[in-house]
Every structure is written in C-alpha cells, then in structure tokens.
C-alpha cells in the first residue's frame with residue numbers, strides 16, 4: 001500500500017487513544033474506515049466527526065468485544081457484504097491493569113489475558129479469510145497489523161500480566177509473518193503514549209508522546225516496508241538493549257524500578 005486514498009481499513013480499538021487518533025489521521029488521507037470497540041456511543045461520536053470532515057468517504061461502526069468470537073465474526077460478515085475489499089485490518093484493542101503480583105486481582109488478570117492475547121487470536125482467526133478474500137484479483141497484499149508494546153520486550157515490575165500478554169503477542173505475530181506470506185503482516189510497538197490506558201500510571205513516563213504523533217508514526221510506518229513500527233526510537237532501542245544485558249545487570253536495573 002503506498003497511500004490511503006479510497007482504501008478500506010478496519011480499526012479495532014478505535015474508540016479512544018491511539019486508535020481514535022489513527023482513525024482521524026487515515027480518514028483525512030482519504031480512507032474508508034470501519035470502527036470497532038466495545039463502546040457504541042464513543043464509536044458513534046467518532047463516526048459523526050469523521051462523516052462531517054470527510055463526507056465523500058464511507059465510514060462504518062461495528063461495536064464488538066474481541067474476547068467474543070461471535071461478535072467479531074458478525075462484524076467481519078457485515079464488512080465483507082458491504083465493502084468491495086478490506087485493504088487493512090489494524091488491531092489495537094487492549095486493556096491494562098498495572099499492579100504488583102502481591103496485589104493482583106486474579107480474575108481481572110485472567111480477563112486481561114483473555115482480551116489482550118485471546119482477543120488477538122480471535123482477530124487473527126477472523127482476519128485471515130476476510131483479508132485473503134479476492135486477494136488473487138488484487139496487485140497489493142492486504143495488511144494485518146497487530147499492536148504489541150515495548151512492555152512486551154522484557155519483564156518489567158508492576159506491568160504484569162499486561163507485559164506478558166504483549167510478549168505473547170510479539171511472539172505470535174512473528175509466527176504469523178513467517179506462515180502467512182499472502183498477507184502483509186506488521187507489528188506496532190509503541191513506547192509511552194498519553195491515552196486513557198497510560199493515565200493509570202502513577203510514575204513519570206519517559207519520552208511520552210501524544211496520540212496524534214503516535215498515529216502519524218503508524219500511518220507513515222504502514223506505508224513503508226518495515227515489519228515493526230516502533231516509536232519513539234529513543235525508548236524502543238533502550239528497551240531492546242536492556243533485554244540483551246546479562247541477567248545480573250538486567251535484574252539490578254529492573255529491581256530498581258520497583259516502587
């Protein structure tokens with residue numbers, strides 16, 4: 001894909017934060033969008049805004065819960081019957097409950113794994129037939145874009161099980177990219193972005209950026225050939241170096257992050 005004009009793009013996790021900013025960015029560049037998340041009213045408000053700004057484009061909303069395969073299947077079925085094709089599916093939906101292991105709410109932790117990791121498996125399951133449909137007739141491969149996080153690069157204190165869910169997603173998307181050569185599989189790895197998700201963090205977040213900047217990095221990155229769209233690089237490279245340190249040094253640093 002070398003531009004977004006008249007492309008058909010499904011964003012899951014579009015009702016707030018990075019997904020909402022990305023929807024506005026891609027709509028401005030001429031894309032037709034399908035917008036999904038659980039909150040119908042937030043999606044309706046966003047669609048109203050996009051319809052006013054880009055009246056020639058065909059924006060749809062499909063409220064769903066990624067942990068509920070039936071709701072994803074229903075949305076995929078409707079999109080398939082409404083649009084001529086799907087050029088890209090961008091999956092950003094996730095939740096985050098920071099806590100220490102000692103204070104962890106185990107039911108909330110299982111719910112998080114079910115949404116973040118289980119939801120990603122569900123999205124991939126419905127995306128493959130949808131994105132491959134009619135692929136032979138098109139010159140370009142359809143994109144399947146999954147959001148990881150720098151939090152998934154290595155185990156950090158107080159981020160569990162969110163960080164573990166993102167580590168699993170990074171691993172999963174690597175397998176997917178190797179297996180699915182008919183699709184253009186991409187991974188997004190954000191550092192800190194100011195959204196309702198990070199508003200929960202009680203600590204100063206290094207190199208934090210605004211959702212509009214994150215959206216611009218993603219929109220530009222998806223037009224390049226890079227597998228991993230990572231930003232801001234100052235943080236992503238620091239985290240990649242941290243992961244490769246010898247264990248005694250790695251734990252000396254991460255133990256200092258506790259509290």
Ligand SMILES: NC(=O)c1ccc[n+]([C@@H]2O[C@H](COP(=O)([O-])OP(=O)(O)OC[C@H]3O[C@@H](n4cnc5c(N)ncnc54)[C@H](OP(=O)(O)O)[C@@H]3O)[C@@H](O)[C@H]2O)c1
Pocket residue numbers: 012013014015016017018019036037038039040042064065066067091092093094095115119147148149150151189190191192193194195196197198
């Ligand atoms: N912000 C950061 O610093 C940061 C850093 C690294 C990675 N990320 C990743 O970036 C992505 C977007 O996060 P964000 O910061 O923009 O957070 P956000 O503002 O909380 O947005 C999360 C989106 O996911 C949707 N969502 C949550 N659970 C869902 C479910 N079960 N089914 C369907 N949709 C669901 C939310 O809408 P509803 O609540 O209406 O469903 C919302 O649209 C996430 O994958 C996150 O892990 C963020």
